[in-house]
Amino acid sequence: MFAASDLRKGLKIVIDNEPHIIVDFQFSKPGKGQALYRCKLRNMITGSQFSNTYRSNDKFEKPDLEERSMQYLYHQDDEYHFMDTNNYEQLFLTAEQLANNTNFLTDNMEVSVLFFNDRPIDISLPIFVDLRVTQADPWARGDTSGTDTKPVTVETGYQLQVPPFIEEGEKIQIDTRTGEYVTRVKE
């Protein structure tokens, strides 16, 4: 159990039987009044955010969370299948659960799957992934129109802005936290 005095940014607690992470935290103690612990929380399953204020004697359950390294296999419609390479156990998460992460998943990619009470709820991707450009307009050399980026599509279907010299068939590195282009990958 956590006490209210343990609350801080980044702490994970159970509220209404679901794991939540504190994304913003403020300690308040007005005048001669009691201490208040003001939290902005994100539901780790649904992603929804809300604010709540707790008092000194409030108690919080610690969520049973576990991370396991797994391999991404394939997706069929909205189901994304992963395999534990130690025991070959397979499971899937839905596109809704994965949200933007589906933009960066390629076959055989190693990801970290987060379990709450032995149920998969989310994944963490590597910070940088290399993806092949499958569609890009050719760069017209000497183009002086002034634009310094152009849109391309990568193998997962994700679209992003890249420098104009990137060509179809090349690999580029993308930061999965921002979804932005980092560099061209030499092969």
Added chain:
Amino acid sequence: MTTLAGLLRQRAAVVATIRRFFEERGFVEVQTPIRQSVVIPEAHVRLLEADGKYLQSSPERAMKLLLSRGCEKIFQICPCFRGGERGRLHLEEFTMLEWYRKDTDYQVVMGDCRELVEYIAGALQADDGWAAVGGAPDKWRWLYTTVESGFDRLSPLSLAEVLRRDCFEEILVEYVEPHLGTAGGEFLYEYPVQDGSLARTRSDDPGVAERFELYIRGIEIANGCSELTDPVEQRARFSRQCARILAEQNIDIAMPEQFLTEIAAIGSAAGVALGVDRLLMVLTGAETIQQVVPFSVAE
């Protein structure tokens, strides 16, 4: 970005100016023991211990004993300690200014507060690194808002309603405090007696305590009141606090008997506790209290 040397100069200038202000007005600077074997029971303060005694959470008890023993106008600048209080506006160890006047009431020390802040802000104007709130101090707007009218103006619920629902503090910090003192200084005054603590109640309304808080830029800077000097009423309030501390923290706080014996001799008095670090925050435009102290908590 203020350098360490610059910060220390600013702190020293504020402390020196506070001393000059009170000396010019005939106050005597006092020192009282920082470690105490007897404390005022306050359910919302977690005491820190040092070798079998408590580190003071405020010099209030000791300074009032000085009043009862004949002192008239006294002030003190000292470290105070409150366990578990860490945040943008809180340090477990912080610097407090307290002053007390005999034969007077809270309205007079409210005047002291305003004069003091104007005096300091005026004295420091010429220096670099001071962020005058809303321009020069003579341009500040000073507002006087009763707690009841503050809730009427800023909160979705009336004062009576928040007291009934037991969410006074929650609504205060969420809706009221952030909007106080945005154009200078704002006094929030006449608190419900539940939050009266050591304050006298109004003679014509026993539900209202003669207590105030000064806010600048939404930050609570000072707290003051007409001192309760009725030992019977004070004992009753302490008993309630002791019972809560025993129930919530399992600590048996001894009744401050000496204090109860002596407060009647004070007659009437008023006093203020002002957070020196927070005053530095508003004078320098700092966003957190850590920015105005020279050492981090870890150090």
